[in-house]
Amino acid sequence: xxxxxxxxxxxxxxxxxxxxxxxxxxxxxxxxxxxxxxxxxxxxxxxxxxxxxxxxxxxxxxxxxxxxxxxxxxxxxxxxxxxxxxxxxxxxxxxxxxxxxxxxxxxxxxxxxxxxxxxxxxxxxxxxxxxxxxxxxxxxxxxxxxxxxxxxxxxxxxxxxxxxxxxxxxxxxxxxxxxxxxxxxxxxxxxxxxxxxxxxxxxxxxxxxxxxxxxxxxxxxxxxxxxxxxxxxxxxxxxxxxxxxxxxxxxxxxxxxxxxxxxxxxxxxxxxxxxxxxxxxxxxxxxxxxxxxxxxxxxxxxxxxxxxxxxxxxxxxxxxxxxxxxxxxxxxxxxxxxxxxxxxxxxxxxxxxxxxxxxxxxxxxxxxxxxxxxxxxxxxxxxxxxxxxxxxxxxxxxxxxxxxxxxxxxxxxxxxxxxxxxxxxxxxxxxxxxxxxxxxxxxxxxxxxxxxxxxxxxxxxxxxxxxxxxxxxxxxxxxxxxxxxxxxxxxxx
Numbered sequence: 217x218x219x220x221x222x223x224x225x226x227x228x229x230x231x232x233x234x235x236x237x238x239x240x241x242x243x244x245x246x247x248x249x250x251x252x253x254x255x256x257x258x259x260x261x262x263x264x265x266x267x268x269x270x271x272x273x274x275x276x277x278x279x280x281x282x283x284x285x286x287x288x289x290x291x292x293x294x295x296x297x298x299x300x301x302x303x304x305x306x307x308x309x310x311x312x313x314x315x316x317x318x319x320x321x322x323x324x325x326x327x328x329x330x331x332x333x334x335x336x337x338x339x340x341x342x343x344x345x346x347x348x349x350x351x352x353x354x355x356x357x358x359x360x361x362x363x364x365x366x367x368x369x370x371x372x373x374x375x376x377x378x379x380x381x382x383x384x385x386x387x388x389x390x391x392x393x394x395x396x397x398x399x400x401x402x403x404x405x406x407x408x409x410x411x412x413x414x415x416x417x418x419x420x421x422x423x424x425x426x427x428x429x430x431x432x433x434x435x436x437x438x439x440x441x442x443x444x445x446x447x448x449x450x451x452x453x454x455x456x457x458x459x460x461x462x463x464x465x466x467x468x469x470x471x472x473x474x475x476x477x478x479x480x481x482x483x484x485x486x487x488x489x490x491x492x493x494x495x496x497x498x499x500x501x502x503x504x505x506x507x508x509x510x511x512x513x514x515x516x517x518x519x520x521x522x523x524x525x526x527x528x529x530x531x532x533x534x535x536x537x538x539x540x541x542x543x544x545x546x547x548x549x550x551x552x553x554x555x556x557x558x559x560x561x562x563x564x565x566x567x568x569x570x571x572x573x574x575x576x577x578x579x580x581x582x583x584x585x586x587x588x589x590x591x592x593x594x595x596x597x598x599x600x601x602x603x604x605x606x607x608x609x610x611x612x613x614x615x616x617x618x619x620x621x622x623x624x625x626x627x628x629x630x631x632x633x634x635x636x637x638x639x640x641x642x643x644x645x646x647x648x649x650x651x652x653x654x655x656x657x658x659x660x661x662x663x664x665x666x667x668x669x670x671x672x673x674x675x676x677x678x679x680x681x682x683x684x685x686x687x688x689x690x691x692x693x694x695x696x697x698x699x700x701x702x703x704x705x706x707x708x709x
Contacts, residue, residue: 228263230272239274243282251291251304258305336652338672339628343542345595350587358577366573372565374401375576381583382549391520394551400561401571404548405506406436408534412504413437415559422468424459428659430478433471446662449477453484456491467500474522475510479659479670481622481629489522497528507535511592513625514600529553547571547579599674602681606673609685615693627674632666636699639667642691651687
């Protein structure tokens with residue numbers, strides 16, 4: 217059945233009436249011009265003659281006569297009980313505004329979103345595991361419970377019952393002693409970083425960024441390169457001593473992923489966490505803790521969050537339900553230190569970036585009913601199985617063993633390549649074969665790293681993983697052979 221575009225309840229703009237133009241001709245022209253211009257398209261339903269007559273200040277008979285003329289000329293069609301809709305299809309037949317050289321659309325592809333890229337690589341939550349019937353139950357409950365007073369709620373921190381649910385959740389699972397007053401609801405971790413940056417940044421702010429780290433972070437914080445310090449990540453996480461040397465004691469903001477470092481997968485040790493907190497307090501550095509996939513730890517329970525041991529109020533803890541439920545939910549949160557709370561909440565209000573009340577209400581009951589915990593347990597089991605499928609096949613197929621790290625948690629791991637392998641060429645070869653992997657070099661800024669592949673698995677179907685692993689193993693074997701042949705040729709020369 218053809219989809220109908222309904223506009224019955226909408227207004228039509230009214231053009232100025234020409235001198236000596238009859239009212240019927242005026243109404244006819246106003247409607248026809250919008251059809252010809254493409255503002256009204258085939259299938260769009262026009263307001264009723266009664267509505268147009270009232271809004272345009274003419275008699276209903278004049279509108280009916282104008283509609284009859286439009287019908288005779290094939291612009292519109294009237295059906296009993298269905299009203300009047302546009303019949304003419306003039307798309308592509310008229311010159312666009314500004315002349316024939318005015319470009320209305322571009323063939324240039326739209327930029328790929330971070331969520332789309334993560335899904336393609338497998339480094340993302342699998343939305344197919346999310347139970348829509350359960351979510352519909354909570355959405356319906358929210359729609360029944362919402363009131364005009366709730367719709368008019370203007371708390372800049374977000375819906376209070378959701379903040380209470382989040383506070384209970386992080387107290388239990390992340391070890392953070394907090395209450396709802398400290399929670400600010402965001403649209404995700406990027407929004408949280410944006411708020412923090414807007415509140416804390418001034419002309420001399422230094423940004424301490426993990427390297428390798430989150431690909432687009434330097435762009436997101438909108439800081440010139442000379443104020444972005446690339447901090448190496450070792451087996452214990454963010455290298456605090458290196459940050460101190462590179463930053464020369466400058467105050468600023470440090471961005472870290474201590475639970476499962478992105479992309480290396482390192483978990484920051486407790487000693488390194490204490491060292492980082494001491495450094496931050498001594499150097500007046502704020503720490504943004506991105507807790508993006510802490511729910512998915514496969515060997516044992518994760519360490520408490522960095523925020524949980526922060527006694528100086530230096531850590532801003534950020535997380536997102538988009539990373540654990542489905543990407544388009546657009547609900548995350550941050551825990552702000554008391555000294556920053558009012559400013560961050562005020563910035564959220566001023567930015568105009570808020571969350572749908574209905575989704576916030578639904579998520580609150582989803583958490584409180586235990587459905588969130590059930591989803592996490594079920595998803596964790598699936599992701600663990602997929603990780604095992606990938607790694608077991610890789611280890612069985614690879615002719616040259618390669619070290620794998622970061623596989624104890626999260627959605628991805630790192631496969632370290634022999635030093636002489638061309639990482640860029642290997643990634644290109646695999647992508648040509650339909651295996652979308654990322655090279656470790658894509659995540660680095662200034663620090664030199666051995667070649668490696670960042671392998672996602674969580675969002676990939678079980679049936680595909682053995683084939684993907686087999687292709688990766690075969691491509692690595694060929695890349696190693698090529699590298700050896702080149703080395704031999706160079707030595708012989």
